[in-house]
Amino acid sequence: MFRMQLLSDSEEEGYEMGFAMSRLEVDPYEYQCDEDEIDSSSMSIQIPNESVVENDNDITQMTKLMTKPHDNFSPVLPGQRKQGLPVSTVKMLAGREFNYSGRGRFSSADCRHVLSRFLPVYGPWKIDELKTRAYVSQFSADGSLFIAGSQGSRIKIYNVEKGWKVQKDILVKSLRWTVTDTSLSPDQRHLVYASMSPIVHIVNVGSATTESHANVTELHDGLDFSYDADFSFGIFSIKFSTDGRELVAGCSDDSIHVYDLVSNKLTQRIKAHSNDVNTVCFADETGHLIYSGSDDNLCKVWDRRCLRAKGKPAGVLTGHLEGITFIDSRGDGRYFISNGKDQAIKLWDIRKMSANASCIAKSRNYEWDYRWMEYPTEARKLKHPCDQSLATYKGHSVLRTLIRCYFSPAYSTGQKYIYTGSNDGCVYIYDLVSGAQVARLDHHSSTVRDCSWHPFYPTLVSSSWDGVLARCEFPGNGEKIRLKRSRRRYES
Numbered sequence: 001m002f003r004m005q006l007l008s009d010s011e012e013e014g015y016e017m018g019f020a021m022s023r024l025e026v027d028p029y030e031y032q033c034d035e036d037e038i039d040s041s042s043m044s045i046q047i048p049n050e051s052v053v054e055n056d057n058d059i060t061q062m063t064k065l066m067t068k069p070h071d072n073f074s075p076v077l078p079g080q081r082k083q084g085l086p087v088s089t090v091k092m093l094a095g096r097e098f099n100y101s102g103r104g105r106f107s108s109a110d111c112r113h114v115l116s117r118f119l120p121v122y123g124p125w126k127i128d129e130l131k132t133r134a135y136v137s138q139f140s141a142d143g144s145l146f147i148a149g150s151q152g153s154r155i156k157i158y159n160v161e162k163g164w165k166v167q168k169d170i171l172v173k174s175l176r177w178t179v180t181d182t183s184l185s186p187d188q189r190h191l192v193y194a195s196m197s198p199i200v201h202i203v204n205v206g207s208a209t210t211e212s213h214a215n216v217t218e219l220h221d222g223l224d225f226s227y228d229a230d231f232s233f234g235i236f237s238i239k240f241s242t243d244g245r246e247l248v249a250g251c252s253d254d255s256i257h258v259y260d261l262v263s264n265k266l267t268q269r270i271k272a273h274s275n276d277v278n279t280v281c282f283a284d285e286t287g288h289l290i291y292s293g294s295d296d297n298l299c300k301v302w303d304r305r306c307l308r309a310k311g312k313p314a315g316v317l318t319g320h321l322e323g324i325t326f327i328d329s330r331g332d333g334r335y336f337i338s339n340g341k342d343q344a345i346k347l348w349d350i351r352k353m354s355a356n357a358s359c360i361a362k363s364r365n366y367e368w369d370y371r372w373m374e375y376p377t378e379a380r381k382l383k384h385p386c387d388q389s390l391a392t393y394k395g396h397s398v399l400r401t402l403i404r405c406y407f408s409p410a411y412s413t414g415q416k417y418i419y420t421g422s423n424d425g426c427v428y429i430y431d432l433v434s435g436a437q438v439a440r441l442d443h444h445s446s447t448v449r450d451c452s453w454h455p456f457y458p459t460l461v462s463s464s465w466d467g468v469l470a471r472c473e474f475p476g477n478g479e480k481i482r483l484k485r486s487r488r489r490y491e492s
Contacts, residue, residue: 059335059349059390060433066414069113072100089114109414116413119429120453120460124443124470127164127461130154135401136182137450137463145188145205146452146461148469149179155193157205160454166210173201173214173222181237186244194249196234198226200259225249225257227269236278236402237326242285250277256292256302270307272300278402279326283350284333289314293324293338298357301350315353319346319387321361321379322370325402330415337418339405341370341398343380345420346389347432359386370399393430395437396422401449401465407432409455419460421448427462427472443470 069087072095087095092114096106106114132152139146139160145167146158153175157168172179176196183192189206201220203212214220225235235257237250246267247259256277258268273294283289283301290302303314322341329336337347361384366376375397396403405420408429417438419429425444430437444464451462458474 059347063414063416063433066109066410067112067116067416069110070095070101070103070107072102086113086117089117112412112414115411115458116408116416118458118474119417119439120458120472120474121439121441122475123472124441124462125473127158127469127471128156130156130467130469132467133178133446133449133465134463134467134469135178135180135449137452137461137469138182138184139452139454139461140184140188141186141455142188143455143457145184147182147184147191148463149182149193150467151178153179155179155182155191157191168203168205168212169210170203170212171214173220174199176234180235183238183240183247185240186242192223192238192240192247194235194238196252198233198235198251199224200235200238200247200249223247223259223261223264225251225259225266227266236276237280239281241282241287243287246287248280248282248290250280250292250294252276254294256280256290258304268304268307270302272302272313273298275323278324279338281327281329281336283329283336284331286333289333289350291327291329291336293327295323297321297323297340297361299324299327299336299338299348301353315350315355316357317348317350317353317388318357318359318361319348319384319389319392320344321364321382321384325398326404328404328406330407331410337405337407339398339403339420342382343375343394343396343398345393345396345405345418345430347391347393347418348389352388352390354388359384361385372400375399391432391435393418393435395430395440396420396426396428397424399423400447403447404450406451406453408453411456412458419451419453421451421462421464423447425464425466427451427460441472443472444468 069092130150132150134148134150136149144161146160149155153172155170155172156166158164159167172193174197179193179195181194190202191205192200192202194200200223202223203220209217212218233251233253235249235251239248245262249257251257254273254275254277256270256272257266260267272292273296275295277292277294279293281291283291288303288305292300297320299317300313301315320340320342324338324340326339327336335349337345339345368376400423403421405418407415408417408419416432417429418432419427422428425446425448427441427448428437429439444466446465448462448464451460453460460472462470
């Protein structure tokens with residue numbers, strides 16, 4: 001496996017891996033691969049992002065430190081390599097052989113320096129083709145499982161380590177519209193799934209039964225998030241806490257709900273926004289901080305340690321001109337990214353948040369509904385007068401549905417990239433610091449709502465409204481499948 005090859009002492013595989021590298025971030029003073037190795041119809045490289053703003057020194061330095069090789073791995077002959085360009089894999093392996101670092105092995109930063117250059121851009125290979133639109137797709141924390149949820153009342157769990165064999169085929173209970181979100185417990189024993197209903201269902205993933213039909217072959221316990229028997233709402237986003245004891249949900253009643261699985265009851269309801277709460281997540285493993293994003297265009301930070309006393313958010317972050325579709329935390333309780341209907345991803349530092357949203361952008365002078373209209377040309381040049389974000393990334397399109405974005409894995413890339421699905425059927429990968437679009441994976445015939453990068457290996461899976469689950473890798477193996485593009489691409 002790729003992860004073990006890099007950390008082993010076998011140089012043969014390492015050298016072969018180095019010469020097979022794609023042209024992404026290749027040192028021009030070292031070597032280049034053949035142009036025929038790259039399928040230009042399915043990806044693009046290093047497209048400048050004019051919308052990105054200068055990052056603060058902290059996250060820039062943290063990102064560089066996480067992926068910076070030992071100084072002694074630099075070229076032996078001085079002056080032959082421009083500062084800032086990556087050290088080739090061949091020289092890294094040769095430097096380890098001659099113990100240039102004095103450690104006799106690669107450090108974590110050395111490993112990430114090599115791994116972060118191998119982007120999952122080759123393919124695609126079709127994992128499965130669902131009969132209806134695919135809405136949710138995520139790797140488990142250890143990468144052994146992959147979960148895919150669709151509009152057709154189906155959730156499939158694939159065993160990645162056994163050739164993507166279906167380990168669990170779940171027929172969901174009481175579905176309203178679609179499976180809006182799923183979350184796997186930290187111990188990977190239970191899966192919760194949500195739809196446009198206040199009832200969240202929980203399934204035992206570890207059971208021996210493959211066909212899991214709700215309350216027929218297995219019991220799907222219902223967790224009631226409602227607080228008023230006469231009022232119904234939908235759940236857009238749901239997440240397990242790190243300890244697996246709680247669930248946090250973002251709902252169409254403008255609120256955040258926290259459910260305690262130990263006491264089996266709803267313990268908190270926060271009237272968080274003035275519109276639908278499309279996305280929520282815990283900021284870090286402590287569970288004290290919660291991030292939320294809403295159709296009121298605001299991102300908010302909630303500190304549960306003082307929430308009962310104040311009942312107000314710890315802070316508000318403004319910058320998006322349209323609603324927020326998804327938030328992903330960097331996991332450090334400080335930085336997060338958000339995808340917005342203003343066709344932009346934004347990077348945030350919660351130290352820059354305000355006590356409230358005192359600065360409001362001017363009301364738009366155009367009619368637009370993201371569910372069926374293209375984003376107006378005149379709106380693309382607009383900017384929030386009090387934008388508090390650190391950086392803005394543009395190029396993808398956020399239309400029709402709540403498209404998701406993520407930081408790339410910490411283990412293999414040091415979170416130096418962010419990636420997102422897109423309405424144009426592509427997956428976009430941006431460099432976190434420079435804002436450059438480093439890859440565009442163009443494989444689907446309809447909207448890519450969700451995508452997931454394997455936590456350890458250079459593998460990325462995208463799920464689309466065309467029903468296809470597509471896998472891209474580096475370098476890939478076997479014969480790739482060319483997915484057909486439909487003329488009905490932009491229909492909802």
